[in-house]
Amino acid sequence: MDLRSEKLKASRFRFESLRIGHWLGEIAFFTLVLAFLVTFMFVFVWMVMTSFKLPRDVTVYPPALIFEPTLQNYMNVLEKTPFFKQLGNSAVVAVGAVSLGLIIGLPASYAIARYRMSNLALTILMMRMIPTIVFMLPLFVIYQQLDLIDTHIGLILSHLILTLPLIIWVMISFFEDVPVDIEDQARVDGCTQIGVFLRVALPLSLPGMVVTTILAFITSWNNFIFVLILGGSNTTTLPMAVFNFMGFEMLDFGGVAAVASMLSLPIIILAIIVQRWLVEGLTLGAVKS
């Protein structure tokens, strides 16, 4: 009797301590989540805050956490720099490179998925692996000879190096998920091979195409090295514009932050739209979610 109650007491004690241990573990866990969030998001918070600061609040030390917000930095950027022209350049290049990449890449991706052309797939992967600067030296020389420097078409073509491998590799896994039975049925019904691709495979992998398009767009939109080397005053895209902005107005932290905020916003919105598929996209199908 005594022994039994002792045992009971002991087990209750263990249970209690486990529960406390459990709660301590929970607290530690969420503290860590919070710590990571604060550390990784700080740059963005700081960026947005700085973009609303007056010059006197930007340079004050210790840095001001409470200040009178202003839109002056945004006005400055929009008025003093050809922001909308550069936005247009970025859009033209990204839309061009993504469209061309889809037209060229979708059929190839489908063929690779259906006919298991793995050597071709690996060759295309090389394009993703090789440092872009390796392409730039030869391209710079040939672009000069062909007068393609500082042209939109030249930039669009060069951005294929970014968009094409991404489109092909991400789409392979989406095309593989299209049931072969449905394709066979369409063939029995008299569809040609190209008809199967256009009328069955493409519509069925539409969600994948949306994700791929957005990811390819972000990649092209963010790129700096191509426009730095192959671009010029006619084709200044946004990353280049930001870079130049820093050069001319090194001390205008507020302006820099305003530009950076304006550029980050569309990308963040796109990311939230495609977040479910980001793993497949960002890892080029190396990992399937």
Place this chain on the structure above:
Amino acid sequence: MKFQRRVFPWLMVSPTFLVLALFLIYPLVSLLLMSTRDYGSSIVNYTDVGLQWYRMLPDDPRFVNGLWRTLIYSGGSVIGAMLLGTIMAFLLNRNYPGVAAVRTLFILPMISMPVASALMWGTMFNPNQGILNYLLESVGLERSLWLASPNTALASIMIVEIWMSSPFVMLIVLAGLRSMPSEPLESAQIDGANKLQLFLYVMLPMLRAALATAALFKIIDTLKQFPIIWVLTKGGPLRATETLYVYGYALGFQFFDLGYGAAILVVLLLIVMIISVFWMGLRQRQWL
């Protein structure tokens, strides 16, 4: 029909072949040729110098410096990103209110525009007015020169790289965790394994494919890093942040020494190729 079936796939990939020929094969062949030439001042008049540039490499202190900086930068950044990214994945690998939002926020550093992010980090690194020095001081640490000193510049940029790269590792490890079968974990728990043992002997071995994939992708991506280095330091101060990529860029496009620049880039290309081939070998042996 048979003819159609045989020709069809090649028809579908032919535009891609054209792009590969123009933007992969041609640049690679051209780069190799360029690395055997001396361009002087013009891109059309050059003299063939054979392998002279490659023989010069070991005696060029800037090349040796660049090689070291590249290895330190990639190695350090990848180790840091692997650690933080794996922790992030474990923080997201359970259900609690807002976990999806946390994941989206964690992803932002990797998809925001590198030039813009680097600029913001640059203002934070500012030794006089930057917030980072303020934070250091407020916890009682000494101020740092960050990007302004050759001793700390590379490490400072590696912080930015780790910040940008960890989300990628997180995504891959998280996918690995999600696809993990639960039976081994449960049976290990029944056998009385504690949490640390579970992690070390059950979860890590099952995650090896995800971890290896993440590491190899990140090694290659850090070898390619240019925008954040160029925005923050342009390779300085005193070449402390001049990786092979930056050195190759400076040679080719600032000094227009195309031949020697090409030779430097061939070395960088070789490093990347070796790592890629290694990765593909692992993949083909089903190890990944």
